[in-house]
Amino acid sequence: MVRVLHSHPGGVHPADHKAESNATPIRTMPLLPRYVVPLRQHIGTPTRALVQVGDNILKGQRIGAAEGPVSAAVHAPTSGRVVAVGPSPTPHPSGLYDPAIVIESDGEDRAVAFTPLDWQTLDPATLRLRVRDLGLAGLGGAVFPSHLKLKPGVHTLILNGAECEPWITCDDRLMRERAAEVLGGAALMARITGARSVLAGIEDNKPQAIAALRDAVNRLDSGLAADLTFEITPIPTRYPGGGGKQLIQTLTGLEVPSGGLSTELGIQMFNVGTAYGLYRAVTLGEPMFSRIVTVTGHVAQPGNFEARIGTPIGDLIAAAGGALPGASGELVGGPMMGFDLMDLAAPATKAVNCIIVKSPELFPAKPAALPCIRCGACARACPASLQPFELYWFSRAKDFGKAQSYHLFDCIECGCCAYVCPSHIPLVDYYRFAKSEIWAREREKQAADQARVRHEFKTFRAEREKQEKAEKFAKAAAETKAKSTASGEAAAASGEDAEAAKKKALLEAALARAAQAKAEQAAAGITPKNTDNLPPAVAREIAEIDARREQAGAADAPATPDATPSTPHS
């Protein structure tokens, strides 16, 4: 059966630069003296560190526990000792530090005992928890915790081996060399999710990978393959053909609804690396403590490396023969959606699929941006059928409402628009700016809304208390009046008398309360003061005055008048 392919709108054909790194087999990184394992490697809540400085740990030991519903555990890449738990450089565009566990290897590489997952008998919820605790997250780049996607209720499982970004070849090599495991993982995923058909989409610039997967279909364990159909489908090489939405559209002609999930179409998608990871997790019980990373660009021996999670990127580049003279920085990810690495000490995480060492020849400086001439090249390149130049004008003018109404949030930031722009405008940066501004404003609005609700409640409560007091006083006044009437002293109490009685009652009540409070405080040994929330300088001053008073034998002088404006508590 030949699948009829559909076309997705837009797309570009950048030079693919695959040949630099896809010709040599995957090399295994040697054991390193030191690994840096960030607690946050996935989308969602960071993990909670399970180890402390000084702890001895084993390879595969869970060192960070998944927290909350969207999280995936992290594991030790080798045996050794925890030497630090705290902020470390991470591969993130911001270059900000993030908590990580730093491990000094003992060189013995001793592992904990792994127990395979009995996926056939485990109930689905338990199985998902086990997968979460084995740290599985999507290796295609988004690093979404995999267990959340392994839910029943889909009919098609798409295996994403498109690898559409230029330069990256880790999926290509993985499919060529470990096709059986990749396909086995996909079959397991289909079994767990209830999908009956497995569709693999691979760009047609990877003929060996396509052949390897096709071959693996024929050799797949019959128990695993029973009732499943497999289609290994070459798709046209056109960036961003491997984008989730684009691949679904190419293979099925369907569009994932805006803001929705592919599962609404009965489709679930996994990257080939994730499938491989799941296969290892299920059949061996092995947690995700390594992945394949492409190291390419301006290095002596570009290629792919099986790197333990936590391998410093500098060591990966060294393993690829080191950067050649004239290198001008490193990219994490591909050239279309990747980012500049800030620190070579940052480790390879589950999200790092590629390191490209730059040189001015490979990545020439971008020409200065010129004004937009609305030529529409960006609109023709946009895979989401957006009008990028309109979004640019709106973002630039900070007209965020308009940008949203032109579907800014359907932008997948693939970079096609900026790639083709004849004015060299960094369009995607404008969209990222607009998105973050909109998010910030929404957070502010939420905070303001919350404050308003709180204020309204406070006003309401004050009003209620006032009313309650008034009622109480009225009642007390009425009682006093009744008493005086009963004693026969006043034959005809005038309105003024009643008013005076009420005031007297109020005064008496207040005095009684004050006396009681004072007695309570005295009993507790507290000198009444209104000195909370004072600036340290003022607090010190008051303390000095109190000390002088004490010396003067005036220890129980009246409370210090509140001279400074107090900060409202909340």
Next chain:
Amino acid sequence: MNGSPFDLLQRNSVTLVMAKVLAALIPGITAHAWFFGPGIWVSLFVCVSFGILFETLMLLMRGRSLGPALQDGTVVVTAVLLALSLPTLAPWWLYATGMLMAVVVAKHLYGGIGQNLFNPAMVGYAALIISFPLTMTQWPGPVGMVDHVVTLGEAFDLVFAGQGAISLDALTAATALDTWKTQARLDTAPAAIAALPALGHFGGRGQEYVAVMYLLGGLLLLSNRVITWHIPVAFLAAVALTASLVHWALPGQPGALFHLFSGGVMLGAFFIATDPVTAASTPLGKLLYAGLAGMLVVLIRVFGGYPDGVAFSVLLMNVAAPFIDAYTQPRVYGHGSKS
């Protein structure tokens, strides 16, 4: 700001786009020089010179750097399009005034490249035809129709020194559009009009082949993906359809072929209405924009006061372009029907 993408399409710039537009105009300009004499080179030279002068002055006054704006080549394209729309051998100040309106008023007073609402060349043309209607009708006749075809030197004299040794009257002739307009009012039989010397085989004499060359250049732009098919196809189809309807209702009026291959229709369809800054930008919007513009061209030609209607129809539709865009936004992935 993480800066991605780090890879950009190589050999891609506004300058290159403009260079492709200019290259695509070469066949038309050559045909123009062949049929109407070398006067076109002088008007091109004068328009481009004043264009660069005004661009430079405006950039200096606006405190912008000269380099990128002058390099982008847009002012040269504006100047060339205006020169091709104006009669050659006109006095230099006519070209200067046109470029002043185009570059200073239509382009820089609106905020410079990318910000202009109106097509600068057409603003220049419209200002001139309103201000100097007589000068604007003195078109040199095609070779074979007039007594004398100027040499390059004579053309320079005429443009810079006014009428010298040769009288302009000896060189100019009514254009095909003018002829149809006046003769149709006199109720001359179409066959008799078609036989007049200003008329060619299917369009205006000489002009029809220039138009064929513009068409050829336009196809080059299409094949180079500088423009999309929407605007030229809709524009030409609307001209043909409207002209056919008019011809059917008023048999004294010329048919579709004449309208397509006379005046500024071919230049307008591929080079003027397609100006991305001032045109509609969505696929459906482009069809509407150019379709309405093409319809207006014929209506202005037949019922309006001016012989040609390309400039006015394009300017009118420029006003409507933002509105058209706002109501013709394409369906975005994941929205609407296909889910």
